[in-house]
Amino acid sequence: MSNNDALEADTSGSNGTAIDVRGLSHTFKNHRALAGVSFQVNRQELHGFVGPNGAGKTTTLKLICTLLRPQSGRVRVFQHDVVREVNQIRKRIGFMPDHFSMYRQMTVFEYLDFFGAAYGFRLSERNRIIKDVLELTDMDGRKDDLISGLSRGMQQRVSLARVLVNDPDLLLLDEPASGLDPRARIELMEILRELRRMGKTIFISSHILSELAELCDSVTIIDRGRVKYSGAMKELLSRTDEHPVYKLTLGVESETAADKLRAVHGVTDVEATEVPTEFLISYDWTETDTNALLAALLELGMPIVGFSEDRKHLNQAFMDLTERGVR
């Protein structure tokens, strides 16, 4: 069986796959950007694509969205080959690059109207589509504003609205939260959650794993052109050497609190922090889950004022999987 036949056999019967990347390699002059990258993304999934700067994220995205041709390996999007079936793919995807790519001298409405017409929608259809995407991105009050006059967060929303104009099945977002303030990030993530609920497949790249942890169903971690991990986000958490860590904040100081917490079922370690009322609790996720742990802690009768996941272990997972060094 030839290499191509083997690839064909692998991809057959994968109708639930939105993106299928196999043995992808790409070189720019003397720099090898990708070296045998393979991963799959299921339909209606929110997939994180994480890696440090220069890992090959943008190159992979450009190969998926047909802007680049693979030098070796294969990319299929909804079973369409990115080399031979470019237009079929482009009709079904929406790509948001990592830089602002907008006609800033247009108004928001003109910008969306232009792309609506470019996708071949009639005037009446365009009116409906623009109304819908503006509502979804919460930009309906700003449709007559010049894009150049909008804040970065607002411009990112307009960019997302543009991506949605042709109602794509797959959204490819390259670092969409880059440069946004915390509020704009949270709002953007809310919009993405809403889109996932609507049945869209979302492929989102980022260099911050913890940013995507709560959002994504699955994740691919890439470093120096090689995939370090690809699979469910939950499984990634279980793979880390450390147990999940939660930060517990009590309303009052208590000398016996640490001992009481250690006695809770599933808790493997309790660490006091510099703040006397704060504790870091590690637990064995195979023994208990977060809800059960919280319920057990409440049963202790201590005045709990805060309980949140401590993100350090995710960042540690990212550091463990990726290599040191300037890229």
Added chain:
Amino acid sequence: MIGSTVALLTRSLRIDSRLLRHQLLQLFFVFVVYMSLVYAHLAMDYLGAPGLMLFQSMAWMNLVFITLAGLGFFASAITEEKEEDTLGLLKMAGVRPASLLLGKSTSRLITAGVLLSLQFPFTLLAITLGGVSIEQVLAVYLSLLAYIALVANLALFWSVYSHRTSGAATGVFFTLLMFFVVPPLVEEWCQSTILNSAIGWERDVANFFHPISEWLYSTSIVTRTIEIMRTTFAATTTTPKSPFGVQVVSNFGAAAFLFAMSWLMFERCTRNGTTAAPARAVSLNRLGAMRLFGAGRAWSLPLVWKDFHFIAGGFTMAAVKFVFYGLLVGLFAYLQERWNYRFDIEDLGEATMVAMYIAGGIELSLLAGRVFQTELRWSTWQTLTMLPKSMPELVYTKVAGCLFTLGPALFYMGLGAMMYPAGMADFFDNIVTESWFWVMLFVYGFFLHLTALLSLYVKWGALPLAIGLMIFGYIFFGMAVSLVFMLISPSLSWFGDGDVIAVLFAIFFLGLNIAMEFAIGMRLRQLAAR
């Protein structure tokens, strides 16, 4: 202040010296001079005074090069810092305006001076070849030096005033156009009025403006170069003519004045920084009384709509051009009446058609430099290529959008044809019978393609660069063709009356046009994936 000036100067010179294009430009200049020498040597047997011919061609070439450098090279001195948002950082670092102006403009002057100095030893060989004296060589180079100073400081002035390099280059272009075109026209009008008018207000006005226009005319490098190249300048070797003419003194004086103006205006023009967003014409605003001129809803050919409204200026610019061209036709009618004492509708029709050919040609050239460049500048090309459309479809619909802007020129061309139907008939007749018509058409097409291709490589100045390359190419091509004809002159009869040559040239340039189309397509694909 001296420290920061030197630091800026050194930085600019280092950056310039590292650029491959500067090295190539220097190499290209030496190559041009060398080729001119070879040509002059080979042509010695056929032409008299080959040294003068060589020197003349180099002098005029330098003049064109300096003018183009004013549009594309000097005009970005300050605007490039504004566009890259580094001007504020330089000011915060304590760099004073005078240091900034000196540091930024001097490096460019040195680069241009180096290019001139490269040719100087070769130019002296022109004296050996005969027909030109050392006084003429020195006088021309001093004139060119003064002209460089004028152009560099004019560009610096516009660079301080404008937000973007394109604005500065436009300012330089129109100022130089006024400088070269208006004084001769006014001089012509004054002389004609003084000679022909009876005593009256017109004669008084002409008498008033005559010395001014005469003086302005004498400050032009063109006037000065023609004067130096005359044999009378070289012949008076016993009483050598001064290389310091009115042009040299006035150009240096104007350069100093423009530098002072740039300095005085600097703080005021750079106080509020600049916006990264492209400008939008006020009349394009969807609200208010000018709504009729707005962009409205996207057309069924959306790229045509976008490029017509947001690159070519839309209905607003079309209206402005309509009025401007109308005034131009009115001016032709007035001048005809004034100078010829009669009104001939056919003459007016012919003048209108010729003017509109030129206007349309200029408009197309400007658009060729902008049609893709604007997409690259605002990073929108990648997004456009993601549309489910092929590359040729994207490219040609964009071009079609820009062609809409030719509406006013075509309208007046049609009006001219109605006034002079025989001229239009001649034009159509030439299409069929004149094979050189096709050569001209394909050469112009090549120029447009070259401008568009260069705009995909350089951030600004694609049009001046294309004009420069076309002029150099024309000189080379002319030399190469005439050399070939010198060598094969015995078999010239084979080419008949020249039609065969024209057909060969037409095929050659058509091939170049097709090659350029492929080159543009490939470059656009590369840029989409970058």
